[in-house]
Amino acid sequence: MIAGMLQRRAMRQSARCLAAYKDKAGGILFTPGPLSTTASVKEAMQVDYGSRDSFFVDAVAEMRAGLLNAAGAKEEEYTCVPMQGSGSMGVESVLSSLIPRGGKIIIFRNGAYGDRMKGICEQIGVEVVFHNGAEDQPIDLAAAEALVKEHPDADMVSIVHCETSTGVFNPIQGIRDLLDKHSHKALYFIDAMSSFGGVSMDINALRCDALVSSSNKCVQGVPGFSILIVKREVVQRCGEAGYARSYTLDLCRQDAGLNKSGQFNNTPPVQSIMAFRQALRELEAEGGVPAREKRYQSNQQIVTEGMKAIGFNLYLDDSADSFGHIISSFYFPDHPAWDFTAFYNKLNDRGFVIYPGKAAGAACFRIGHIGDILPEDSAALLVAVQEVLAEMGVALQPRIAFEAAEAAGVAHA
DSSP states (O other): OHHHHHHHHHHHSOOEEHHHHHHSTTOEEOSSSSOOOOHHHHHTTSSOOOTTOHHHHHHHHHHHHHHHHHHTOOTTTEEEEEEESOHHHHHHHHHHHHSOTTOEEEEEESSHHHHHHHHHHHHTTOEEEEEEOOTTSOOOHHHHHHHHHHOTTOSEEEEESEETTTTEEOOHHHHHHHHHHHOSSOEEEEEOTTTTTTSOOOHHHHTOSEEEEETTSTTOOOSSEEEEEEEHHHHHHHHHHTOOSOSTTOHHHHHHHHHHHSOOSSOOOHHHHHHHHHHHHHHHHHTHHHHHHHHHHHHHHHHHHHHHHHTOOBSSOTTSTTBOSSEEEEEOOOOTTOOHHHHHHHHHHTTEEOEEOOOTTOOEEEEEOOSSOOHHHHHHHHHHHHHHHHHHTOOOSOOHHHHHHHHTTEEOO
16 A cells, blocks of 8 residues: 555655755656756756767767667667657657658557657658557557558558557557568557656567657656667668658668767757766666666556545556556546646646646646656655645545655655
């Protein structure tokens, strides 16, 4: 139970007062990214470096090798291509660089980020076969198998691993198994934007051709670039074929430039990269992806159990294997005094920043569990939620969470 977990945590941690969160500049971000970062990651951005300086070039090389190591990818088989811009620009870089002109893609969609893939493909003239799955369920493998069998000429199959709009985890290994059975042509593209670095995955078993994440997700860096991990053979073949529709988002050209000189083809986000190199070092120091995953899972368990005890209902089934630990969606309570904007602002005033919902047709909000957040921070959030609900006059259930959080040594402001 949550009280027992928090009590055990309290034995190892000193008490923290809610007032400390209010005093923290920007608050603590319970969001899916950008997210809270360590002081040392922020500090790494305080020095100016030239983009062609040998120190910076060495930092880029260290970062690329570190990301392959975090992925468990063999350097002789995969390359890491950092691409300036947001995570979605990384997705567009893959789609516009690796699918032939006039090609076809199967997109398995169960949330907003699958929709975004579809929009990109339509913009660049790729034929889209679109599986529109239920947003509160993982992609159905039986339906996926039928679609793969129906379209053996597809050039790519794509899926979002953690659909951040709801938090659901999709069966990326199951899709790999389907492709092994029914498609020997299609490239396999995984959007691991909000899961890479925070969820253990075996890229060798997945044998994906391309995987994308972002600097401001589970590695705990700051915004500025996306991370593309791609099979070298695929990059070479698609580069030679001239598939790219964009000059600045051409991942094959970017990879060639980095491999030749260690430098980006266009101005890199220098400070963001220096911060990310520090974040990678901290990921390794924490114990790598398994240790970080364990911390995120603790954050999620404390928040979800506590929020249910308060009286909130989860959007997803938390007993299912697909219930992820990156971000959780909660329905708005059915109460006449409930107002999400007021709830959000009052939590923000206390130093706790949550996230609006993104599930289509469902009144929800989201709480992220990633970033520089510890379990006692998650416990403190529960106290703040109870205080805000009491201030708003939203009475849901007996105030169990106060007792649980106080057992963790979290004091009121």
